[in-house]
Amino acid sequence: MKKEYCCSRDQMKYAGTHLIIEFWNGRDFSSLPKIRKILKDSIKACQITILNLNLHKFSPSGGISGVAIIQESHVSIHTWPEYKYAAIDIFVCGQVDPYKAIPVLKKGFRPKMIQVAELKRGML
Amino acid sequence: MKKEYCCSRDQMKYAGTHLIIEFWNGRDFSSLPKIRKILKDSIKACQITILNLNLHKFSPSGGISGVAIIQESHVSIHTWPEYKYAAIDIFVCGQVDPYKAIPVLKKGFRPKMIQVAELKRGML
Numbered sequence: 001m002k003k004e005y006c007c008s009r010d011q012m013k014y015a016g017t018h019l020i021i022e023f024w025n026g027r028d029f030s031s032l033p034k035i036r037k038i039l040k041d042s043i044k045a046c047q048i049t050i051l052n053l054n055l056h057k058f059s060p061s062g063g064i065s066g067v068a069i070i071q072e073s074h075v076s077i078h079t080w081p082e083y084k085y086a087a088i089d090i091f092v093c094g095q096v097d098p099y100k101a102i103p104v105l106k107k108g109f110r111p112k113m114i115q116v117a118e119l120k121r122g123m124l
Numbered sequence: 125m126k127k128e129y130c131c132s133r134d135q136m137k138y139a140g141t142h143l144i145i146e147f148w149n150g151r152d153f154s155s156l157p158k159i160r161k162i163l164k165d166s167i168k169a170c171q172i173t174i175l176n177l178n179l180h181k182f183s184p185s186g187g188i189s190g191v192a193i194i195q196e197s198h199v200s201i202h203t204w205p206e207y208k209y210a211a212i213d214i215f216v217c218g219q220v221d222p223y224k225a226i227p228v229l230k231k232g233f234r235p236k237m238i239q240v241a242e243l244k245r246g247m248l
Contacts, residue, residue, distance in 0.1 A: 083139060083246065
């Protein structure tokens with residue numbers, strides 16, 4: 001049987017699941033080592049393989065951009081410490097459950113407010 | 125005056141503009157060199173600086189994942205050649221116009237169907 005690289009759930013088939021996550025009033029939004037660790041741990045919680053992880057810190061704002069290419073797509077974070085805001089995206093395909101990353105991200109960044117939206121990308 | 129790293133438009137202020145782009149029935153969705161060139165050209169069209177560009181090809185599907193970290197956030201692409209589908213994200217902050225990338229992406233991949241949604245991330 002040919003392996004399919006897509007999501008199958010509730011009689012739907014689509015290319016990828018994309019979580020759009022907003023964290024407000026969190027901590028460590030300008031710490032490179034902490035963001036690196038939290039990202040790695042959250043990806044590990046989903047049992048997915050990191051192919052590549054890059055982080056950049058911007059001055060003078062202290063904001064950080066980080067993107068991991070994973071076997072099953074990508075995880076990104078962009079932080080605005082001056083607004084105490086971080087935008088996090090988790091895009092996976094296959095049978096990976098991206099929601100498993102959320103408790104790890106919450107524990108790491110301790111946001112006071114969270115919003116999560118789910119997009120089904122590439123409905124087949 | 126303190127520089128702000130956010131978007132200001134139509135009396136709104138928000139951290140970033142995120143375009144969610146779906147390309148169907150396009151070409152070159154399994155070509156690493158073409159995807160690399162199209163991504164670079166589309167980012168150049170927005171007059172933004174690439175800090176890092178990583179692409180990975182998956183076998184046996186031939187699907188490609190690519191992510192560029194840019195000065196103003198990120199651009200990602202994930203292709204499913206078996207479904208003739210590509211998911212492209214452009215996330216920018218500041219006064220960058222991400223829509224300038226779209227004609228370049230269209231010219232490169234020649235999709236027969238396109239969908240674009242815009243998210244305003246981190247409304248302030």
